[in-house]
Structure formats: structure tokens, C-alpha cells
Amino acid sequence: SASQYDYEVYHSLEEIQSWMFEMNRTNPDLVDMFSVGKSYEGRPLYVLQLGKRSRPQKKAVWIDCGVHAREWIGPAFCQWFVKEALSSYKHDSVMRRLLNQLNFYIMPVFNVDGYHFSWTTDRFWRKTRSKNRKFHCRGVDANRNWKVKWCEEGASSHPCDDTYCGPYPESEPEVKAVAKFLRKHKKRVKAYISIHAYAQMLLYPYSYKYATIPNFNCVESAAQTAVSALYSAYGVKYRYGPASTTLYVTSGSSIDWAYRNGIPYTFAFELRDTGYFGFLLPESLINPTCTETMRAVKTIATGLLKKC
């Protein structure tokens, strides 16, 4: 049941999905659950909507986790966020204000097929599980498949590469479903956050070019405030900045697409660590990693309620 669910261990896709149903069942006034579509292998793409049902046109924040299957700390954070938001609504005035004034769309596992495969077959699988007509290799990098500068620098057109951009933009049903949802709700969604690992960075557009976004000052300030909040938990340092210069140039990424789609604040978190455990971050570090990231995400969301 919800109260016995262990948020400090990694969970399989089945466990996460039944947890989502339980969150939906036990929190009727703050949670809604829906599917934005089906994955390549036909699994539902579930999303939890968190927020007080006060008025229809509330601003919204989208958070997706598990775009890359092997980055297990991502889904762990999305579950942690839901747990924290619901459990602190009554006693934390900041969280209460956020849930009253914003809706949060939480997608704990974006790449459901890949995540399932990383639990059952290949622990270090990254891509989706779509088949390719000409090659035996499977999968597309779901963070190179968005319709923004698609398949240019920093993506590969070879189906066997880990950064394969796909046969065409939004070829992956998972990408197409989320893009469709965000296009439909673009007037209300004011922040897009995608959770990845590992590198300890907070990245914002552009990924595909060395240029400054028009609202740079507001986004830069939000990122700086977020990494300071993160640091305040356990003194862990995150670098922050435009993805192209802070990490490397990549095309077809979700944060660039969301930004170009009109969402003014789009971020990619690269959670712990910087390469001691890599993708194998132990379960003992789920708590501190999620606690510090929670502080960062709360400051980003709080910033949306102010004018910049």
C-alpha cells in the first residue's frame, strides 16, 4: 500500500505503475492519472497530475523521468517528488501554495519499454525498443528524436549508435505522445523539467547551438537559485548553464523542443553522481539525491509564481 511503499529502493515498471494507481486512488482531491498514449511495445504512458482542482487554467509544470532507460535515479526522483508533494501539502506552506496555484504533470517513466528491458535483460540499455527496418539494432535515443534541428550535430543517423536520432522526428510513439500533449497545453505549461543522470548538472537551452536564449537572465537566475537550493541540502555542487557549452552540443533534445514550443523555462537535470558509481548509484544514495533535487525543483516552481 501507499504507506508501505519504499521510496529508497529502485522499482520495476510494474511496481511503479501499480504505485501510480494507488496514489491516484488514495489522493482523490490532489491527484489525477491519465495516459498520454502507448509505447512502441504497447505499454501505456501514464502521467500523474498533482494539484488542487481550483480553476481550469492554472499554470503547469511538466516533469519527466526515465527518458534514458539505464538512468534509474530519474524514476526514483519522480516518485519521490509525488510522495513529498502529497505528504507535505498540509504542513508545508510553500508546497501548499504550489499545489494550489500550479498543476504538476509527473511522468515517472517516459521510456517504459527501455526501462522494462533494463530491468529484465540489459541493465545499461539507453534507447527506446523500436525496431529498425534495415538494421538488426533496436531503439532510438528519445532525447535526439524531437523536432528541433533534428539529427544534426551531436546525434547519429546510424541505428546502432546510442545517440541514434530515429528515422524521422517524433518517430518514437513515446516522444510523439508527449510532444502532442505539450503542444495541446502549451499555453499553460510554464516549465518543462527532464530528469537524467549522471553528471551533477542543471542544463537549459540551447543544446543545439552556442547562442543565448532570449530570456537568458530569467532562466540563468532560476538555475542559479535552484543549484544553490540543491547545495544547501548536503553541499553537493551542480554545474549549471546552457547545455551546448556546459555538456556538449546535441540536436533533437526535449528541452530545446519544449523551449521552441513556447515553454519559457526548460531544464534538464543530470543527477548524481559525477562518475564514482555512474548509472549504478546505490539505493543508499536515493534519499539524499532526491532530497536535494526536490529543493531545486521547488525553487524553480516557486519562481514561476513571481514575475521575472
Added chain:
Amino acid sequence: YLYNNRYAGDQVFRIHPNTEEEVGRVKSILGHIKVDLWQPNSLSMITHNATVDVHVKHNDVLRLHTCLKQDHISYEVFITNLQKEIEKQTGYRSSRRRR
């Protein structure tokens, strides 16, 4: 074992190419061994002064050690037995569950 013990003896190397020439050598070495790049995500993104984390199958471990040593490229092994780390990450819990 988890994953049918398929990662037994696999290792994760952290390579530090310090010059453009070493970057070229690392790209060439990794281009001839089937590796799983952890950071960055593709050979084309390897640059000097940025580390390269790469997962190598157990039967290619010795070969990679030899190549990097021959070219005097700085590196260390940060996971010496991947299977063990995987078991540690979730294996403990599943054995608890088995108990």
C-alpha cells in the same frame, strides 16, 4: 545472479585524454573494441580535458589496458567488477526478498 551474470568481470574505465592527439588515439582505440560509452554518449563527443567513462566486456579488458598503456594515456578503472556493483545496487534487496 541478476541478468544471468552477464556482467561478470566487465569493467568501467575512466580515461583522461589530455591532448587532441590523445583524443584521436582514444577514439581510434574505442572504435575498434565493442564498448558501451557511459560518458559522453558517443565517440564524436569525446574532447580533451573531459573524462571518458566506458564499460568494457571482460574479454576486452586486457586489450584496453594494453592499448592505453602503450599510448601512455592516463586512465583508471572505477568499477572493477560490474556484476558485483549491479548485485549491490539491487541484488541485496532481492536476496532480502528471497529470504
